[in-house]
Amino acid sequence: MANMSLHKVEMKEQDPKIRNQNFEEVALGYTKEEALEEASRCLDCKQRFCVAGCPVNVPIPEFIQAVLDEDFLRAYEIIMSENSLPAVCGRVCPQENQCENKCIRGKKGQPVAIGRLERFVADYVMENYPDKIDKVESNGIKVAVVGSGPAGIACAGELAKKGYDVTIFEALHELGGVLIYGIPEFRLPKDIVRKEIKKVTDLGVKVRKNVVVGRSITIDELIEEGFEAIFIGSGAGLPIFMNIEGENLNGVYSANEFLTRANLMKAYLPDSRTPLIVGQKVAVVGGGNVAMDAARTAKRMGAKEVYIIYRRGEEELPARLEEVHHAKEEGIIFKLLTNPTEILGEDGWVKAIKCIEMELGEADESGRRRPQPKPASEHVLDMDTVIIAIGQTPNPLLRQTTKGLDTHDWGGIIVHEDTMETSKEKVYAGGDAVTGAATVILAMGAGKKAAIAIDKEFTR
Amino acid sequence: MYEIIDKKVLNSAVELMVVRAPFVARRCEPGQFIILRVDEEGERVPFTIADFNREDETVTIIYQIVGHTTEVLSSMKVGDKLCDFVGPLGKASELKKEERVLGIAGGLGAAPLYPQIRKLREMGVECDIIIGSRSEEFIILEESFRGLGCNISIATDDGSKGVKGFVTDILKDKINQGIKYDSVIAIGPLIMMKAVVDITKPLNIPTTVSLNPIMVDGTGMCGGCRVSVGDETKFACVDGPEFNGLLVDFDEVINRQGIYKKEEEHMCKIGLGGK
Numbered sequence A: 001m002a003n004m005s006l007h008k009v010e011m012k013e014q015d016p017k018i019r020n021q022n023f024e025e026v027a028l029g030y031t032k033e034e035a036l037e038e039a040s041r042c043l044d045c046k047q048r049f050c051v052a053g054c055p056v057n058v059p060i061p062e063f064i065q066a067v068l069d070e071d072f073l074r075a076y077e078i079i080m081s082e083n084s085l086p087a088v089c090g091r092v093c094p095q096e097n098q099c100e101n102k103c104i105r106g107k108k109g110q111p112v113a114i115g116r117l118e119r120f121v122a123d124y125v126m127e128n129y130p131d132k133i134d135k136v137e138s139n140g141i142k143v144a145v146v147g148s149g150p151a152g153i154a155c156a157g158e159l160a161k162k163g164y165d166v167t168i169f170e171a172l173h174e175l176g177g178v179l180i181y182g183i184p185e186f187r188l189p190k191d192i193v194r195k196e197i198k199k200v201t202d203l204g205v206k207v208r209k210n211v212v213v214g215r216s217i218t219i220d221e222l223i224e225e226g227f228e229a230i231f232i233g234s235g236a237g238l239p240i241f242m243n244i245e246g247e248n249l250n251g252v253y254s255a256n257e258f259l260t261r262a263n264l265m266k267a268y269l270p271d272s273r274t275p276l277i278v279g280q281k282v283a284v285v286g287g288g289n290v291a292m293d294a295a296r297t298a299k300r301m302g303a304k305e306v307y308i309i310y311r312r313g314e315e316e317l318p319a320r321l322e323e324v325h326h327a328k329e330e331g332i333i334f335k336l337l338t339n340p341t342e343i344l345g346e347d348g349w350v351k352a353i354k355c356i357e358m359e360l361g362e363a364d365e366s367g368r369r370r371p372q373p374k375p376a377s378e379h380v381l382d383m384d385t386v387i388i389a390i391g392q393t394p395n396p397l398l399r400q401t402t403k404g405l406d407t408h409d410w411g412g413i414i415v416h417e418d419t420m421e422t423s424k425e426k427v428y429a430g431g432d433a434v435t436g437a438a439t440v441i442l443a444m445g446a447g448k449k450a451a452i453a454i455d456k457e458f459t460r
Numbered sequence B: 001m002y003e004i005i006d007k008k009v010l011n012s013a014v015e016l017m018v019v020r021a022p023f024v025a026r027r028c029e030p031g032q033f034i035i036l037r038v039d040e041e042g043e044r045v046p047f048t049i050a051d052f053n054r055e056d057e058t059v060t061i062i063y064q065i066v067g068h069t070t071e072v073l074s075s076m077k078v079g080d081k082l083c084d085f086v087g088p089l090g091k092a093s094e095l096k097k098e099e100r101v102l103g104i105a106g107g108l109g110a111a112p113l114y115p116q117i118r119k120l121r122e123m124g125v126e127c128d129i130i131i132g133s134r135s136e137e138f139i140i141l142e143e144s145f146r147g148l149g150c151n152i153s154i155a156t157d158d159g160s161k162g163v164k165g166f167v168t169d170i171l172k173d174k175i176n177q178g179i180k181y182d183s184v185i186a187i188g189p190l191i192m193m194k195a196v197v198d199i200t201k202p203l204n205i206p207t208t209v210s211l212n213p214i215m216v217d218g219t220g221m222c223g224g225c226r227v228s229v230g231d232e233t234k235f236a237c238v239d240g241p242e243f244n245g246l247l248v249d250f251d252e253v254i255n256r257q258g259i260y261k262k263e264e265e266h267m268c269k270i271g272l273g274g275k
């Protein structure tokens, strides 16, 4: 008989007052006992609603049953059959909108904590079983993957498992894309990202870091060099600015710069070579996951007051609920229905931010109510630092340097939805480079879909 | 890893380093740059490509020792390896076949200027060069420019070589003498480039400058290198580093370059700087 508790087994977290001063992981994970208890809430449904909610169709009831049998290695293999980065997804997937949103237990009470269980299995296996790799015999077909974010890693892993000779080309000095340079340590420890990616590259994937495709080598040159298919997973890394007065003052960062300095360049460690000036009062403009990460990072780096400034209301905040909740617990101050109109400076540095209050009007095409400025509501808030986190679009470099690669006006690469093929022969694309900023698991799903399409091309 | 193939001391503050970097060497063009990290804990630091050899797959950089990274570079030997070396980054210079071009180099600016002038000479363009520097000791590449058959003038702060004064003094002279330049390429300290543009702008002489704002990734991802050119915001690492000098907001670039002045000095003081 299943455990009929209406609530998920709680996952322990660091105390908010302590954790907002360190970069250690906030959520501490399940113990084996907690995992077994939570797993016993699953009804092992015939009609697998949960699986349909997962963009990569992880066989959820099957892995949870393996957990119940305490056969964690089998549980891991079941997950890995569809998802090559379970420790990452278990931590950062927006489960509440995906697998858990569809779980039958969620109709009355809370759904099964699928994400937490996935995380438990991945962590447990990484900790208790030495790397075991089944290398596949090579079929000699060369495939190039551009970018090593979740999309590129998923595509490379899937193809390597099928015997392809895969080479990843990455512009930065580390693999992982946003997982390494964007999402902070306290939400996704870099050690875990590295270990999980290593499991994929250990399948025999070649890695070329420090190569900017489009500059160091072009897509056409890759084809000339004998790569028979190319997957572009270059992400959406171009930061959007607001185009308001004062945006180029010292002390104004894009969230990308702020987080890259903190994460990739390790400015969060006291002896890092890369400086990051945080100041006492920090305004983060935007309401998504990126804004929450920037705000919580600023707090940890010593800022006294950190504000989220967002032009719509609480309901409209695009960030995951859990992240908003964590940010509030850590003392982040939310100034909602507020929009910056100007950044004021003194001697070349940020001094204050001028804002206007907003109210919500009619719903627009997207169904969200459109914010409008309230007359005569301008006010000035003193600040040392302003971080702009209002979105990213795909980097134009590949579009500019690749003939025959069609893109939308906003920069996204146009693909055939079933195969991820682009307008250019032999070239596929997926992830944020195609959709604009989205999620880790959608990017992985796209990478995998492209790998399957590439394999079909060569096996028919 | 990227092996150091050769190294030369050019003067007490400036060194030249040749590095094997196949991916950079085979496609780089004058005007582009690289970003390197000396070791796993290093910062990402940009340097202009001063020369390259496609056959040997090598790239030459010339650097001035000003802080931690350049000090570590200075302590490294032939055969040592750099941890990361990425490029070519930025856009190649847009060099046109014109009648007569004036190249102005301030200090280290001679390094990025040289491959451009070499290419212009190959295209048959007449080139005059003005080199400015603190004193005779800090003049670099004079012989190399001479080897290209350029007409060279020199200005030093202390008068130890050439005219005592600034490159702009020579520039004014040349203009007063009635020499007509189709365009000017000015590379050096921001203050110098700004002073050059102050002279060429009223005369409407097309002037290209090379900006070196603080960078992180060099791929257009962070926006830290943004500069205002005309009424547009440009990212120097992908849209530059060269821009139409007549449109650049130099005061903003100068202000932004000072962001980490205090931090860099502090790191030196607490011992993180020089070892």
Ligand SMILES: Cc1cc2nc3c(=O)[nH]c(=O)nc-3n(C[C@H](O)[C@H](O)[C@H](O)COP(=O)(O)OP(=O)(O)OC[C@H]3O[C@@H](n4cnc5c(N)ncnc54)[C@H](O)[C@@H]3O)c2cc1C
Binding pocket: A092, A093, A094, A146, A147, A148, A149, A150, A151, A152, A169, A170, A171, A172, A175, A176, A177, A178, A179, A182, A183, A184, A211, A212, A213, A214, A233, A234, A235, A236, A237, A259, A289, A290, A293, A395, A397, A398, A430, A431, A432, A433, A437, A438, A439, A440, A441, A443
């Ligand atoms: C701060 C932040 C927090 C987030 N939080 C979450 C979250 O909690 N949950 C969630 O699901 N999603 C989250 N996301 C979104 C998620 O990270 C992205 O949707 C996902 O990483 C996209 O994967 P990708 O592989 O398409 O691209 P990226 O992860 O962006 O990877 C692209 C890679 O390609 C490289 N590259 C780019 N151009 C070139 C080139 N020309 N040559 C070679 N290499 C190149 C880049 O350097 C990068 O490594 C967050 C994003 C950010 C920025």
Ligand SMILES: Cc1cc2nc3c(=O)[nH]c(=O)nc-3n(C[C@H](O)[C@H](O)[C@H](O)COP(=O)(O)OP(=O)(O)OC[C@H]3O[C@@H](n4cnc5c(N)ncnc54)[C@H](O)[C@@H]3O)c2cc1C
Binding pocket: B033, B045, B046, B047, B048, B049, B061, B062, B063, B064, B065, B066, B067, B068, B069, B070, B071, B108, B111, B112, B211, B212, B213, B214, B215, B241, B257, B258, B260, B261, B264
């Ligand atoms: C596109 C580009 C091309 C460049 N080409 C060259 C080159 O060919 N040779 C060369 O010697 N330098 C070049 N630079 C400048 C070089 O990157 C900096 O001098 C670098 O910061 C030195 O690193 P460091 O760790 O030794 O000194 P740091 O400790 O980083 O800095 C020492 C001092 O230099 C100042 N500084 C920091 N960054 C810069 C910068 N970007 N420009 C000017 N001053 C800075 C600091 O404020 C500090 O006072 C280039 C910069 C750019 C953006």
Ligand code: SF4
Binding pocket: A053, A054, A055, A056, A057, A058, A060, A083, A089, A090, A093, A095, A098, A099, A100, A114, A115, A118, A441
């Ligand atoms: S990958 Fe994400 S959506 Fe799929 S089961 Fe795991 S947590 Fe849920």
Ligand code: SF4
Binding pocket: A041, A042, A043, A044, A045, A048, A049, A050, A051, A060, A061, A102, A103, A104, A105, A112, A114
């Ligand atoms: S829907 Fe929920 S209860 Fe049913 S199998 Fe999936 S996780 Fe288990």
Ligand code: FES
Binding pocket: B214, B215, B216, B217, B218, B219, B220, B221, B222, B223, B224, B225, B226, B235, B236, B237, B238
């Ligand atoms: S250095 Fe990051 S965008 Fe130019």
